[in-house]
Amino acid sequence: MAGAAPFGTPPFGTAQRIRNRAIWAVAFFTAFLPPAFVAAGVGGIAEDKVNVALPLALGFWLLGFVCALWAAYPTLRYWDGLPPTTRWLGALPLLSVSLFLTVGLIAALFV
Numbered sequence: 425m426a427g428a429a430p431f432g433t434p435p436f437g438t439a440q441r442i443r444n445r446a447i448w449a450v451a452f453f454t455a456f457l458p459p460a461f462v463a464a465g466v467g468g469i470a471e472d473k474v475n476v477a478l479p480l481a482l483g484f485w486l487l488g489f490v491c492a493l494w495a496a497y498p499t500l501r502y503w504d505g506l507p508p509t510t511r512w513l514g515a516l517p518l519l520s521v522s523l524f525l526t527v528g529l530i531a532a533l534f535v
């Protein structure tokens with residue numbers, strides 16, 4: 425077709441959307457840490473065993489995971505047409521989740 429963009433060329437604004445989604449993923453993953461530490465500390469000493477921090481931490485982690493997937497999909501789809509910095513910014517949140525889960529699984533096997 426005449427005038428059609430070649431395959432792999434990202435639409436206008438894709439790099440900005442990838443950056444925004446990756447930044448939100450990192451923000452949610454960072455927000456996950458304090459409630460997770462509180463949930464780990466309160467779990468053993470609370471008398472009533474009501475732990476509000478654990479669902480909060482899980483919610484932040486799931487939101488971060490959704491944002492990481494949301495950033496990784498267009499990153500991988502238009503990998504060749506994106507600048508190298510945007511490529512890695514879009515892929516790293518999901519890679520860090522994969523690494524974290526892998527380390528957790530390996531640690532669970534040895535404990």
